[in-house]
Amino acid sequence: MKIITVIGARPQIIKAAAISRAIADKFDGKIHEIILHTGQHYDDNMSRVFFDELNVPKPALNLNVGSDAQGLQTAKMLEGIESAIQHEKPDAVLVYGDTNSTVAGGLAASKLGVPIIHIEAGMRSFNKAMPEEINRIVCDHVSTLLFCPTDSALANLNKEGFNLNSQPPYSIDNPKVYHCGDIMLDNALYFAELAEQKSTILSDLNLHENFVLATVHRQHNTDNPDRLQSIFKALLQLIEGNDRTLVLPLHPRTKSKLESALSKDLRERIEQASNFKVIPPVSYLDIIALESNADLILTDSGGVQKEAFFFKKPCVILREETEWVELVENGNAKLCGADEKLIVHATDELLNRSDFTYPPFYGDGKAAEFICSEILKHIPC
Numbered sequence: 001m002k003i004i005t006v007i008g009a010r011p012q013i014i015k016a017a018a019i020s021r022a023i024a025d026k027f028d029g030k031i032h033e034i035i036l037h038t039g040q041h042y043d044d045n046m047s048r049v050f051f052d053e054l055n056v057p058k059p060a061l062n063l064n065v066g067s068d069a070q071g072l073q074t075a076k077m078l079e080g081i082e083s084a085i086q087h088e089k090p091d092a093v094l095v096y097g098d099t100n101s102t103v104a105g106g107l108a109a110s111k112l113g114v115p116i117i118h119i120e121a122g123m124r125s126f127n128k129a130m131p132e133e134i135n136r137i138v139c140d141h142v143s144t145l146l147f148c149p150t151d152s153a154l155a156n157l158n159k160e161g162f163n164l165n166s167q168p169p170y171s172i173d174n175p176k177v178y179h180c181g182d183i184m185l186d187n188a189l190y191f192a193e194l195a196e197q198k199s200t201i202l203s204d205l206n207l208h209e210n211f212v213l214a215t216v217h218r219q220h221n222t223d224n225p226d227r228l229q230s231i232f233k234a235l236l237q238l239i240e241g242n243d244r245t246l247v248l249p250l251h252p253r254t255k256s257k258l259e260s261a262l263s264k265d266l267r268e269r270i271e272q273a274s275n276f277k278v279i280p281p282v283s284y285l286d287i288i289a290l291e292s293n294a295d296l297i298l299t300d301s302g303g304v305q306k307e308a309f310f311f312k313k314p315c316v317i318l319r320e321e322t323e324w325v326e327l328v329e330n331g332n333a334k335l336c337g338a339d340e341k342l343i344v345h346a347t348d349e350l351l352n353r354s355d356f357t358y359p360p361f362y363g364d365g366k367a368a369e370f371i372c373s374e375i376l377k378h379i380p381c
């Protein structure tokens with residue numbers, strides 16, 4: 001069985017670690033995986049660090065598309081992936097999540113009649129202004145094997161007309177929808193101990209206790225100066241005048257917008273606050289060391305919302321909606337958008353609560369193994 005795995009953005013390189021590890025451990029010699037990196041993310045701390053640290057096989061091919069307008073970036077990927085598929089003739093193309101790299105992989109493979117395996121299928125925000133929502137919907141509807149991480153993802157696909165009881169042989173016209181848990185949980189469980197042993201980020205940043213972690217990168221926040229200003233005002237309010245520390249590993253998209261979006265006064269106050277620690281993006285072992293030791297996490301990231309839950313931390317979601325609805329329904333997370341007052345209020349409220357529960361929404365940490373065995377059963381080669 002030969003598959004091409006298309007990755008490009010930071011979270012996809014991390015997700016690829018789970019499947020590549022399962023292949024190496026349990027399916028060596030049965031699945032031959034060729035990694036194709038689109039080059040959507042390219043800074044060392046957004047790409048290379050994850051290959052090195054998480055033992056993801058080096059990409060056989062890097063399209064080096066870099067950053068561009070949505071359409072142009074996707075078009076460049078489409079061209080490169082199409083020619084890679086024509087050259088390698090894989091039995092299937094595997095894609096993760098909802099980025100432009102995902103949709104490019106899905107479109108290129110479907111037009112060549114190659115089956116698509118979509119991991120993290122069925123997620124919906126019901127907000128088509130997000131580029132990711134379009135990417136997910138398109139990719140799901142050209143896939144043959146769809147691996148859903150949650151109950152709600154399965155229900156979303158059911159509502160869109162997918163037959164949850166389809167029978168083999170599976171194809172683009174008769175797809176198979178699975179509920180298999182989340183490979184991000186596989187990774188969090190697998191790497192947590194290693195992070196504890198190897199990461200020095202807590203001592204490097206002189207963090208002991210009483211700190212919160214934040215990440216911000218969603219286009220809806222970064223590309224709207226009012227929203228970005230409001231989020232940063234709230235983050236500053238959380239630490240001004242007390243001994244709490246805030247750590248913010250800054251995504252390059254957000255970094256590029258800060259200067260123009262934030263008022264001079266706000267920037268100066270942030271720069272002067274020694275307990276407002278803005279740092280470059282960190283490695284996976286470092287972020288999970290931060291996540292598992294923080295008191296609370298504020299984020300607009302999909303992956304970080306779930307990791308907050310994996311590490312039993314409350315989460316303030318810097319969005320109006322989430323695809324991971326069970327986190328909100330179960331009270332582990334609160335949707336606050338970019339509203340300064342709501343963010344500050346929800347942070348206080350969540351920090352003062354201790355009655356959280358952690359049902360097994362995301363499976364048992366063995367999703368990758370299950371996915372590989374189903375690929376072997378149902379993709380003809």
Ligand code: UD1
Pocket residue numbers: 009010011040041042043046067068098099100101131132217219252253254256
């Ligand atoms: C992309 C995904 C988003 C995902 C995120 C993960 C799409 C539409 N969006 O968003 O779903 O949550 O990745 O992090 O696919 N940049 C750098 N160096 C890099 C990469 C990016 O400086 O290595 C800067 C560039 O200014 C670029 C901007 O970040 O224009 C945005 O990068 P891009 O990949 O287009 O989108 P993300 O916001 O990263």
Ligand code: UDP
Pocket residue numbers: 010011014215217249250280281282283284285287288300301302303304307
């Ligand atoms: N992440 C990381 N370093 C950072 C910030 C995030 O390794 O500085 C990890 C995070 O733990 C999660 C993944 O990147 O596993 C999430 O990626 P991101 O927030 O960029 O995208 P999203 O999940 O929203 O698509």
